[in-house]
Amino acid sequence: MLRPIPSIGTPRHNQTGQIGNTFTTNTRPLIGIPVAQDTYPPGQRPRSILYQTYTNALEAAGAAPVLLPIAERDTLDALLVRLDGLLIPGGDDVNPERYGAERHPKTEPPDDAHDAVEIYLTRKAVAERLPLLAICRGMQILNVALGGSLIQHIPDQVPNAIRHEFDYDDYTRRADVTHTVESVPGSRLAGIMGALQIGVNSFHHQAVERLAESLRAVACAPDGIIEAVEGGPGFVLGVQWHPEDMFEADAGMLGLFRAFVQQIMQSR
DSSP states (O other): OOOOOOOOOOBSSTTTTOOOBOOSSOSSOEEEEEOEEEOTTTTSOOEEEOOHHHHHHHHHTTOEEEEEOSOOHHHHHHHHTTOSEEEEOOOSOOOGGGGTOOOOTTSOOOOHHHHHHHHHHHHHHHHTTOOEEEETHHHHHHHHHTTOOEESOHHHHSTTOOOOBOOTTOGGGTTOOOEEEEEOTTSHHHHHHTSSEEEEOOBOSOEESSOOTTOEEEEEOTTSOEEEEEETTTTEEEESSOGGGTTTTOHHHHHHHHHHHHHHHHTO
């Protein structure tokens, strides 16, 4: 005889549509992570992909990750009302048409379906005050979703820039510190990390250009590139590096995920 599947919680405030979960059977908050789609080699059926380090980091911080598909808005809404937080992960370049720019030769080919899902989820999370952590491309999505723009290729567009794009396929060195960032005193980020200077990894060739009005820069690289942003009200934090690749060796990076989860638990 098949055993019934236990409930993972029912939406709270159903009549108003407010996002959040009642935790009927588990105290771990549910944090959604949108997946990307992969069609390599060309001609293959699309498949959903996400690096497992994201889910590992959330689990280590006390959360239960929920993968969100490339889907229509009504499907995403049905999932969002069951979630307690949202993590927008790293990935490929955002289509520059999203911020009114022509495509730079070094900008990757667009995936409009992927962009549309993440921009929709981001705007919805901010509007509903759903705690949000955005990583690398995720921070760029956050900025674009709220009205900002991007530098499409740092080496061509930022004079005297330091190196920001290291070999992201060398999985044995993903946790290596490649440069430092300076955080703003009094910012949420500085409080979480317990230090103003933070050693980070770096795998990006794009960056924030025009910062969205509702965000503020809270960390910069030595060349002035924005490396972290915060918004509000509520928990809205974006980082340009990849803490999910560093959390096992760096307590501060694990602290980012724990602070995210603790904020959710406190706002239940």
